[in-house]
Structure formats: structure tokens, C-alpha cells
Amino acid sequence: MPSPTGRTLRPETDCPVEVALAAVSGRWTTLVLRELMHGEHSFGTLRDRLPEISPKVLSERLLALRERGLVTQERLPGFPVRTRYALTEAGRALRPLLVELYRTGEALRSGT
Amino acid sequence: MPSPTGRTLRPETDCPVEVALAAVSGRWTTLVLRELMHGEHSFGTLRDRLPEISPKVLSERLLALRERGLVTQERLPGFPVRTRYALTEAGRALRPLLVELYRTGEALRSGT
DNA sequence: CCGCATCCGATTGGATACTG
DNA sequence: CAGTATCCAATCGGATGCGG
Numbered sequence: 001m002p003s004p005t006g007r008t009l010r011p012e013t014d015c016p017v018e019v020a021l022a023a024v025s026g027r028w029t030t031l032v033l034r035e036l037m038h039g040e041h042s043f044g045t046l047r048d049r050l051p052e053i054s055p056k057v058l059s060e061r062l063l064a065l066r067e068r069g070l071v072t073q074e075r076l077p078g079f080p081v082r083t084r085y086a087l088t089e090a091g092r093a094l095r096p097l098l099v100e101l102y103r104t105g106e107a108l109r110s111g112t
Numbered sequence: 113m114p115s116p117t118g119r120t121l122r123p124e125t126d127c128p129v130e131v132a133l134a135a136v137s138g139r140w141t142t143l144v145l146r147e148l149m150h151g152e153h154s155f156g157t158l159r160d161r162l163p164e165i166s167p168k169v170l171s172e173r174l175l176a177l178r179e180r181g182l183v184t185q186e187r188l189p190g191f192p193v194r195t196r197y198a199l200t201e202a203g204r205a206l207r208p209l210l211v212e213l214y215r216t217g218e219a220l221r222s223g224t
Numbered sequence: 225c226c227g228c229a230t231c232c233g234a235t236t237g238g239a240t241a242c243t244g
Numbered sequence: 245c246a247g248t249a250t251c252c253a254a255t256c257g258g259a260t261g262c263g264g
Contacts, residue, residue: 008143010164016217017142017210023220025137027257030129031120043226052122054258059227069224080225081264090223093216098129100212104205105128108135111202112181139237155246166238171247192245193244 020097023068028053030101032061033087033094036071040086070094132209135180140165142213144173145199145206148183152198182206 008015013022024030028050035041035049046058062085065071070091076082120127125134136142140162147153147161158170174197177183182203188194 007146009162011139011143014221016215016221017213018217019220020213020217021137021142023216025133027123030133031123034119050121054260055227056229056259057257060257062227068220075226081227083226090220093219093223097212097216100209101129101132103128104135104209105130105132107205108131108180108202109126109128111205166240167247168239168249169237172237187246193247195246 023065023070023094024097024101026061026064028057029061029065030098032058032065033070033091033098036085036087036091037095037098040084042085043083046085065091135177135182135206136209136213138173138176140169141173141177142210144170144177145182145203145210148197148199148203149207149210152196154195154197158197177203 011018013019024033031050031053032046035046041049043055043058043062046062047053047055050058062071062073066073068090070088072086072088074084074086076084123130125131136145143162143165144158147158153161155167155170155174158174159165159167162170174183174185178185180202182200184198184200186196186198188196
């Protein structure tokens, strides 16, 4: 965490903690990441695996992840249209963080 | 992360990942935690160290952290009133997660 | 099939003033 | 000193319908 001097005094988007948090926060985000950790997916297969997510939100999440360079989108030729979403190297770099989130969450629950 | 079977299909508050995320999310939350990681604080010293946080938000964050069992509040006798906030054992258990957030955030930035 | 546009209710965070 | 009460603007997430 930030050093004693040079401490951030307010939430800044370029603070590393905020950067990482931004990458995984937002409803459904971690679940979308989990699915993509298992491999590539189309828009539709993601919806199949997360049946209750609305197209708008899924679309928003995928766009945000792409803008952060965590996910790539590829339009496949042919008809009907198909799309392929996959994690980038940076996206895969989130795995240890997700593992740590899981680990910490379990510790908190058992501690309670 | 959740096992192949028994995967969570939607965001549920008792999913470990959500539990951990809930503990650290919300604007200012990680900064308040950071200050408390350094030691106990009163409401006022927290405001001094985070000059731009509003009393309402600080109050909300501290309450949420208390409700999750991450922070304790102690009213000190005497006048004027003083209060002391400190991390619980569970609260201190968040340190590795904060470190991992920082580490991941830096990796994302340098990767960009 | 993909995913954007629209509408809407709920939640969030900030500013400020006030009380025990 | 330590908060709570109010008010408000902005963001968020869900439902649904339409267009490429």
C-alpha cells in the first residue's frame, strides 16, 4: 500500500488499488471474467452461462473490459453474425486477484 | 473460483468473491482501511488524514465496516467526546487482499 | 445472432447545516 | 468532537424493444 509519504489523499483513478478495483467491480463483472477465464465465448454463450444478466449489462461489461484492455472482441465472418470474446494477457493477469478475493471472502465468512 | 459445478449463476451476496469485494468497495473505503491498518484513529484524525472526505461518507463507511465486523468503535469517557476506531482481526485479514489489489493494479498499468 | 437505444427506479456520493 | 439530517445531481442496473 502507498508509502507513508506520497500517500494518496483521495480516491484517484490512477492509484493502483483503484485501477485493480475498477477492473473487477460492477455487478456481474467477476462472473463474466470467470467465464472468460474458462475460455473464449460468444455474446450468446455468455448469456447462456449467466442466464439472468440482461443484454445491456453484459454489453456494458464487455465494453468496459475491452476499454481497459482486458478483453478482446473478434467478429467472425459468416451469417448469422458471431462474435468471440477472449481475455488478453492483462485480463489473465487478474486471476491471482480473483483467487485472493475468493480466499479472503471465505476467511471472512468462516471468521464470522 | 467457484467449481465447475455449483458455479454461481448470478451475483449472490454470500459468494466469497462478493463478500470480499463488498468489504473493500465503495469510494474511500480502501483509503479508510489503509489508515486503520496503520493503527487506531478517531473520527477526527481520520478526517485529518483524508481531508476531502465528507463526514457523511466517512460515517457511512465506518458504519458499514462495523456491520461487517471489520472495525470496532469505542467511545472514550470524558469531554469532549472521543471515539476510537480500530480494525478487528477480520479487518486485518484484508491486508493481503489490499496488497494484491495494489500489485495487480501496478501490473495493469505497466502492461498498458 | 449481436448488441444498442430508451426509459425508469434505486442507489450513491457530495455539500451543508445542525444536534448531543 | 462526533456524528446525523437533508437535499440533490449523477451513476447504475434492470426491462424491453428495435436495428444491423
